Amino acid sequence: MKTNIRPPAIPLVTVDPYFSVWSMADRLSDDFTRHWTGKRNAMTGLIIIDGTPYRFAGRVEPNAENYYAEPKAMKQQEVQLTPLSSTYCYEESGVRLQMRFTTPLLMDNLELLSRPASYVQLSVCSVDDKPHNVRIYFDVTAEWCVDSSDQLVVWQQHEEGQLVVLEMSHEEQAYLNRSGDDLRIDWGQFYLAVEKSPEMRTYLASAEIRKQFVRKDEIVPGLKGDMPQAVRDHQPVMACTWDCGEVGAAEVSNLFVLAYDDVYAIEYFGDKLQAYWKKSGTTALGMIGDAFAEYPDLIKKCTAFDQKLWADGVRSGGEKYAELLVLAYRQAIAAHKLVTDSDGKLLFMSKECYSNGCIATVDVSYPSIPLFLLYNPELVKAMMRPIFKYAASDAWPFEFAPHDVGQYPIANGQVYSENALEGQMPVEECGNMLIMAAAVCLTDGHADFATEQGELLSIWADYLLEYGLDPENQLCTDDFAGHLARNANLSVKAIMGVASYSLLKGMMGHSAEAERYKKAAEEMAIKWEELARDQDHYKLAFGQDGTWSLKYNLIWDILFDTHIFDEAIIQKEVSWYLKKQDKYGIPMDSRAAYTKADWLVWAASLASGREDFVSLIEPLWDALNETPDRVPFSDWYDTNTARQMNFQHRSVVGGIYIKLLKDTWALVGKKAL
Known part of the structure; x- marks a missing residue:
């Protein structure tokens, strides 16, 4: 199937009214990604091919008031939509990169429909019969777990079996604290999870880490100063770097899971209700583990x-x-x-x-x-x-x-x-x-x-x-x-x-x-x-x-x-x-x-x-x-x-x-x- 429409906005992570992030541009590198309300919920993707950096998602500099010479945008060949996935395809300097966003909203499985976990799969290969040295950077910001950027966040890292799970949340956990339309969630926990491997490194850091990656400086882990920190002051991110090594014609892939545990979802005539996926006592880390374990089967069902x-x-x-x-x-x-x-x-x-x-x-x-x-x-x-x-x-x-x-x-x-x-x-x-x-x-x-x-x-x-x-x-x-x-x-x-x-x-x-x-x-x-x-x-x-x-x-x-x-x-x-x-x-x-x-x-x-x-x-x-x-x-x-x-x-x-x-x-x- 090949879609020809130029969507006014492209769904990326679409779970519920609070956990719904889109690209509102023709190219994923033209703008930061945004919550459906239009407020920035940024993600950034960078790639270094044989020493030259490119952007494929978002931007490096989070503050538009400051000048920064952004790395060149990787050439986006096409974006394809299906009911459950949005896939971006890029080619640059003999390398093909594919970024596939999938939210498996299959209505015959209500636990899956309710599960607040969305997939980002990155795949890379050579297309010019030559090997290329490739490194990839991916992050999401603390903007995803606050309503406004003056709010303070805290963070931590978990290791759960073969997974590394990064977590950020608003300092004040006031569940169901307000109602309205142009609002974003500021309670619960936001997660970025990857599988452990020697090639993958994870960071809880300031957005300055993007510049370190682009400049090929030594990446300094951690956020400057103590918790909590205001989002707008330090631009905290959950980030991963993937050293793909020498990439040939055979495609290599890695999977990221973005997840959000809202703890309490709805107040219903005085009762605070949890999301459906929690009805059997599943924890957030357990839910994320299930998402990874079921991915091979789920992607077939989605297709x-x-x-x-x-x-x-x-x-x-x-x-x-x-x-x-x-x-x-x-x-x-x-x-x-x-x-x-x-x-x-x-x-x-x-x-x-x-x-x-x-x-x-x-x-x-x-x-x-x-x-x-x-x-x-x-x-x-x-x-x-x-x-x-x-x-x-x-x-x-x-x-x-x-x-x-x-x-x-x-x-x-x-x-x-x-x-x-x-x-x-x-x-x-x-x-x-x-x-x-x-x-x-x-x-x-x-x-x-x-x-x-x-x-x-x-x-x-x-x-x-x-x-x-x-x-x-x-x-x-x-x-x-x-x-x-x-x-x-x-x-x-x-x-x-x-x-x-x-x-x-x-x-x-x-x-x-x-x-x-x-x-x-x-x-x-x-x-x-x-x-x-x-x-x-x-x-x-x-x-x-x-x-x-x-x-x-x-x-x-x-x-x-x-x-x-x-x-x-x-x-x-x-x-x-x-x-x-x-x-x-x-x-x-x-x-x-x-x-x-x-x-x-x-x-x-x-x-x-x-x-x-x-x-x-x-x-x-x-x-x-x-x-x-x-x-x-x-x-x-x-x-x-x-x-x-x-x-x-x-x-x-x-x-x-x-x-x-x-x-x-x-x-x-x-x-x-």
Whole structure:
């Protein structure tokens, strides 16, 4: 597989919202690596070939205020992305270097999915039939374990069997000490681990060690002064040097593991929860040892998964669609944290990144679920459990579903709009929860999960029956566009929420109730068509002639095979979308020239023909390929300029998998239907 897209940012180490580091440049040597928020979480890679130094990652001088003659950047030949790996290939002075970043986020193994360990493999060989003397340097900075560079860090080194493990951490270990969006973790321990060998040396040092390596000076180990030290003052690094010796045509490799033990991951209604990987008592050093021991087998599994997903994506929507799937995969997962509650039930807690930092947001989970329905539906249930728990408590005062359960990583109750009624999304969240419940139960082939929450689902379905067809002035998931009364697309969601409840009642064996809700949904759909019709398309809002919007919520009528809406409605909408495209995609609606990437792909997936689907999604590929905004996959952007409007690193890009889900369900069928 060969990807051709120029990603706006390239995933390197992608585990969870705190442990997620990217390259936001074309070449890994153009800039320091950065946390998804944009703050520097630096790594530096240097190589000396026959006495001449080159950079292949980051820079030597950490302080931009000081002049330093950086060594020449090694020539980067290409960067290749797969769902689980990003691989940089370099050639210089007769030597080929490959740097492969792999985070093995395989969803059929939840302990592995939760494991906060990411691989960096360096491989080197000669390509000109001559031997070359090669030495390599690699480091990561203390920036990875603090929120701001004025914070103080401490460090130590461990020897664990055949491993050398370097460790850094913030001096003050105040677990779960704050919540918010533009924040980085400042508790727990950050690790760099390598296998012992005569050729490998490890250092806890100042970033000055980079200059010593480049100048071929004697490397002085250790940090000047006592612990603790401020990151910005001394630029502490965990570093390794690898003396490759004389390198010939045979490739030689070495493996590094970057890991992070956050000790406590989430506060959940007063309980401090540890990450899922710790549930059996595994220690951080034990986890790192497992990562090394399992690497040969894991890399084979990762390669097999990458190849299958690529083939499935190409078959479903072509190579550009497959590239969108590749770019979305690690980001969608890394915007979550996997934990269990006090009863051992799985919780998959999203962070509403680059927005307000809400945790377990319903209308962030809803667009993300196609990815997780495909690869592990248990994760969809794990997204929904916090909402069910909160909605059933005395703390939630409303008859509709909540928006969230807090602000990451504190999940002690909704924070959105300070619970003011006028700031809620009543139809939105009820519809989302009902549709998600139906989707996961259809995937299971039974309704056990929904049966556990029968009372809440019934309340929410009846709420939609009463208020969903012609929604009052309120917010929906696209809250950045403001309040809107009589929202036609929101009405579709309400109708599909009622249809979803009909499906659930049918799976529960309540045929009369199932028929009642199905008939209600069909009657609502007939009224919807009358209210929304506007010649050759359907309106943004009832009563607003000359307006339009993406009716992305219609996709569930196709996926569920419910036929609540007349097929001609969907065909008419797709024809309209094809006529309304800007250079970089279809606007979300007639109010502004911007769109949401997830909704664009959902709308495109309404198309019955592959050609129309490809025509509708290729401008999204162009937007990512050409945007000047070098940030992790932004789902909200301008359709004329490809500029980021806001949002990055959000789990909603999992929604891009909806076409693959549609095709997969069409092939295998839903177990319950």
